[in-house]
Amino acid sequence: MANLLPLTDYATVQTWLDGLRQHWGGDPERDDPERLDILEAFCRFAEKDPDTIIEECVLMRDGEKRIRVKGRRRYADLIVQFQSQVEGSRIKRAKWGNTVRSFLIHNGILLQAGMQA
Amino acid sequence: MHTVRPDAFQTVLAGEMSMEFKEVIGRRRSIRFFEPEKPVEREKIQTILEAARLASCAVNAHWAKAIVIERDKLSDEQLEQMKTPVAALNIELAPVHIYWYADLSVVNRMKGSRLKELVDVGALAPTHGWSHKFVDEFVYPQILKPMTESPAYAVAASTDVGVAICQALLTAFDEGLGACLSSFNVGIAKELFHVPDEWIPLYVLLVGYPAESWQAGGQRPRPPWDEQYFEGEHGKPFERDEAVVETLKQAKMIQTPATPNNPARIEEIKRLAERLGLPL
Numbered sequence: 085m086a087n088l089l090p091l092t093d094y095a096t097v098q099t100w101l102d103g104l105r106q107h108w109g110g111d112p113e114r115d116d117p118e119r120l121d122i123l124e125a126f127c128r129f130a131e132k133d134p135d136t137i138i139e140e141c142v143l144m145r146d147g148e149k150r151i152r153v154k155g156r157r158r159y160a161d162l163i164v165q166f167q168s169q170v171e172g173s174r175i176k177r178a179k180w181g182n183t184v185r186s187f188l189i190h191n192g193i194l195l196q197a198g199m200q201a
Numbered sequence: 202m203h204t205v206r207p208d209a210f211q212t213v214l215a216g217e218m219s220m221e222f223k224e225v226i227g228r229r230r231s232i233r234f235f236e237p238e239k240p241v242e243r244e245k246i247q248t249i250l251e252a253a254r255l256a257s258c259a260v261n262a263h264w265a266k267a268i269v270i271e272r273d274k275l276s277d278e279q280l281e282q283m284k285t286p287v288a289a290l291n292i293e294l295a296p297v298h299i300y301w302y303a304d305l306s307v308v309n310r311m312k313g314s315r316l317k318e319l320v321d322v323g324a325l326a327p328t329h330g331w332s333h334k335f336v337d338e339f340v341y342p343q344i345l346k347p348m349t350e351s352p353a354y355a356v357a358a359s360t361d362v363g364v365a366i367c368q369a370l371l372t373a374f375d376e377g378l379g380a381c382l383s384s385f386n387v388g389i390a391k392e393l394f395h396v397p398d399e400w401i402p403l404y405v406l407l408v409g410y411p412a413e414s415w416q417a418g419g420q421r422p423r424p425p426w427d428e429q430y431f432e433g434e435h436g437k438p439f440e441r442d443e444a445v446v447e448t449l450k451q452a453k454m455i456q457t458p459a460t461p462n463n464p465a466r467i468e469e470i471k472r473l474a475e476r477l478g479l480p481l
Contacts, residue, residue: 182474182481196284199478201478
């Protein structure tokens with residue numbers, strides 16, 4: 085997908101970075117400069133922008149925001165696929181997968197993929 | 202938990218920490234990071250079950266039933282099926298799972314016989330109006346049997362099992378283990394473990410050695426005392442004596458509370474996440 089904006093222009097990316105900052109302190113962009121690159125790689129892999137990814141994981145029912153089970157499962161599986169095609173060590177693959185999981189988690193999408201190490 | 206060991210033996214016994222009852226209560230936390238590959242000794246699991254068996258129980262019915270599952274004896278597919286969205290990681294990390302149920306059939310199977318056992322051993326005595334005849338002619342047919350047909354029966358039985366589970370939970374900590382109560386996938390468990398229809402599922406007690414420090418960030422936040430406990434009537438808080446609070450701090454029942462953004466806890470979780478390969 086060619087028409088991806090700079091990632092920090094997306095509201096869900098800001099939510100993610102704010103969540104990381106509030107929960108863990110520090111500067112999430114500077115502390116791990118790969119973070120945004122990894123998310124961008126996943127967006128290209130999934131062919132979706134960040135806001136669309138989150139949008140596809142939630143739905144509104146009776147005026148309340150709910151997690152969309154199918155969407156969540158689809159992205160959980162996509163992350164596993166994404167992670168498995170990363171070249172390098174198992175630790176590197178785990179980091180790439182967990183970075184994307186972190187993006188979903190801080191946007192309110194519960195994911196527990198288990199131990200990746 | 203309650204120990205009669207002389208003081209000299211209370212700190213270290215056979216290389217293990219031994220605690221007084223109040224400290225066990227104080228140290229309990231819901232442990233969510235377990236050492237995934239460190240097995241739990243079978244005798245410790247038995248001790249946990251023995252503690253549950255001795256719990257207080259209404260009408261001596263003993264609704265509590267438990268099925269112990271060693272995680273590594275489940276196939277990968279079975280373990281995957283057992284995971285729930287919220288407890289998936291806990292289920293994966295904990296080497297031992299104890300699935301708790303309330304057996305609703307027990308009262309009508311026993312028909313008061315366990316109450317009569319209490320009469321026989323002098324736990325329920327004529328001084329308090331108890332006799333075999335009272336149980337046979339009044340208690341079972343007029344109280345217990347109708348109770349089993351009441352919509353509130355499952356609640357009563359579950360509450361009772363909760364007492365047993367609590368003793369099991371505290372005993373896990375007394376044995377130097379960590380534990381956490383969690384919901385579980387009841388349909389899959391029923392199928393895999395051949396659970397009788399009369400048993401209603403309650404919680405799974407996940408057990409293992411903690412991978413996190415025993416402090417685990419401190420005692421968890423609790424609602425204000427005045428909102429929880431009353432004296433004489435609702436709305437009139439039970440007066441909390443700070444001298445008692447201080448005594449309980451000395452006894453390690455009331456411990457350092459967990460605080461938001463605790464740097465030590467944040468670092469601990471980061472280390473665990475790196476070691477176990479978990480997202481931040």
